[in-house]
Amino acid sequence: MPRKDPDASKSSFFLDKLLDAAVDIKQNPEAAERVYMARHLVQCTLPHSDPGNVNIWRRRNGNVTLSIRPHIGKDDKALYPYGSIPRLLLFWMVTEATRTKSRRITLGDSLPDFMREIGLNPRNGSGERSDVARLKEQMTRLFTAQINVEQAEEAHEMNVYMPVTSKTEFWWAFKTSADRSLWDSWIELGEDFFKMVTASPVPVDMRALRALKRSPLALDLYAWLTYTVFAANKNKANRIVPWKGLHDQMGGEYARTRDFRSKTLEAIKKIKLVYPALVIESTDEYLIVHPAKTAIESKE
DNA sequence: CCGAAAGTTAAGCTTGGAAT
DNA sequence: ATTCCAAGCTTAACTTTCGG
Numbered sequence: 001m002p003r004k005d006p007d008a009s010k011s012s013f014f015l016d017k018l019l020d021a022a023v024d025i026k027q028n029p030e031a032a033e034r035v036y037m038a039r040h041l042v043q044c045t046l047p048h049s050d051p052g053n054v055n056i057w058r059r060r061n062g063n064v065t066l067s068i069r070p071h072i073g074k075d076d077k078a079l080y081p082y083g084s085i086p087r088l089l090l091f092w093m094v095t096e097a098t099r100t101k102s103r104r105i106t107l108g109d110s111l112p113d114f115m116r117e118i119g120l121n122p123r124n125g126s127g128e129r130s131d132v133a134r135l136k137e138q139m140t141r142l143f144t145a146q147i148n149v150e151q152a153e154e155a156h157e158m159n160v161y162m163p164v165t166s167k168t169e170f171w172w173a174f175k176t177s178a179d180r181s182l183w184d185s186w187i188e189l190g191e192d193f194f195k196m197v198t199a200s201p202v203p204v205d206m207r208a209l210r211a212l213k214r215s216p217l218a219l220d221l222y223a224w225l226t227y228t229v230f231a232a233n234k235n236k237a238n239r240i241v242p243w244k245g246l247h248d249q250m251g252g253e254y255a256r257t258r259d260f261r262s263k264t265l266e267a268i269k270k271i272k273l274v275y276p277a278l279v280i281e282s283t284d285e286y287l288i289v290h291p292a293k294t295a296i297e298s299k300e
Numbered sequence: 301c302c303g304a305a306a307g308t309t310a311a312g313c314t315t316g317g318a319a320t
Numbered sequence: 321a322t323t324c325c326a327a328g329c330t331t332a333a334c335t336t337t338c339g340g
Contacts (some may be wrong), residue, residue, distance in 0.1 A: 048335070049308060083309065121311080130326085131311090191305080214310060215334060254336065263335075 022225060022273035032296045033206035035095040037223045038197035040066065040149060045250045047082040048216040054078060061249035063152050069161075071144035081142040084213045085120070085134055087220070090141055092118045094197045103194045107185040112240075129280045143168055143187060147232035149196070162244075163190040201281065202227045203296045208274035218267045219249045225271060225278060226295040236280075239289040246287060 024031070044059035044066030051057050057080060058067045070078040096105045107114050111132070112122035120131040143165040151158045167188040189197070204226050212218040225252045232239045254260040265282060272278050279290035 134310090216309095216333095217335080256337085258301090259336070259338095 018211045018270060019272060021207050022276075025205060025274050025278055026205055029297055031207075034203050034296055035091050035209070036093050036098050036201035036203055037091055037208045039200040039202055040064075040196055041090060041094075041221045042220075042227045043249060045220045046086055046216075048253075050080070050082050051080050059249055061245070065148075065150040065152075067148045067150070069146040069148065069249065077125075079141045079144070081138055081145055082216075083134075083138070084216050084219060085138040086142040087216060088120065088209065088213060089117045089139065091204070091206075094186075097164065097189060097194055097198050098201045099241055101198070101202055103166075103189045103191065105187050107187070107188065118240050119213055120166060120207070147193065158170065160192055160196070162193040162196065164193050166190045190260075202230065203294075205274070205296055208271075208295070211274050212270065215267060215270075218248070218270055218282065222271050222275065222295075224250065225268075225280075225289065227290050228289045229278070230294055232289055232291040233294070236291060238291070241287045241289065242285060244278055245288060 041128070043061045043064065046068070047057060047167060055206070056067050056069055058065055060066075064230040068080060070080045071078050076100060097103070108117070115131060115135065120135060122132065140213075146161060146163050148159065148161045150160075150225045155251075165187045168186070170185045202223060204223055206234050208222055212222055228239050228241070243264075244255050246264070247254065247257045252262045259280075268278075268280055270281075277293035277295075279292045281288040281290070
């Protein structure tokens, strides 16, 4: 009873999931699963793919520069966090830090539960390409990295160098399913990193993250748009953002801003499915974000 | 602007072996 | 024999470049 039917079922599993999430979010706005991202990390973002063995990695947004100093592995290779997994981890870390107001964050006692919580699938094998293996790799890369924020104004310059974590303890018992618990695995966020991420958290909907998680660009844009709408509402005015500037802060590595622009507009189409209240205008030079309902109903 | 091509990453499927 | 994993394989998506 073979699963044949190349065309019908093939259409697009991923698109189905996106549409399911879109319907759910539209029909059940009150069921939002509120998670947070830090404002600074919304404005400057992580690499999409492995930058390879380079010394440092930078993103600039106006006079704020975010850089990442990677952990150096045994063979002297730079190990950057990249792709969607460290982004999902950051959403989780910021959310837990905000919720508990504590630098120490526990991972719970079950690895599969933890994975589901951050939007990964614990049951897709354990090979090199599985979520478990990639999660473990990206956890190491993210937790051992140092994130720096450099703020330069006319007569004033402020630099903060923040190790993401100061201490970690993991109990990976991967061998058999009975051992698949994290016991009391925990991480302790670096002091300054903790201050930064809890200073001004931006609330987003976990359901949207799960739907967009295949695209680092879409994840970044969704969080950024949520924040930008919030800022537009606050000023009661449209936010007018030059494509060039947006490209600098989250552009992946597109050589031409116009390529970045067209890919971003495609990603925004998907984001509008999970954030239907968005009102966006686009010109050759600018992306214009209108005041609108925020991605999440404000707390009562 | 549009679409094709090339290179990465994500996700599902298959297989083989160990444990029950 | 059946179940459960680990590992490998294949295909779908995504990112980036480039030329018409």
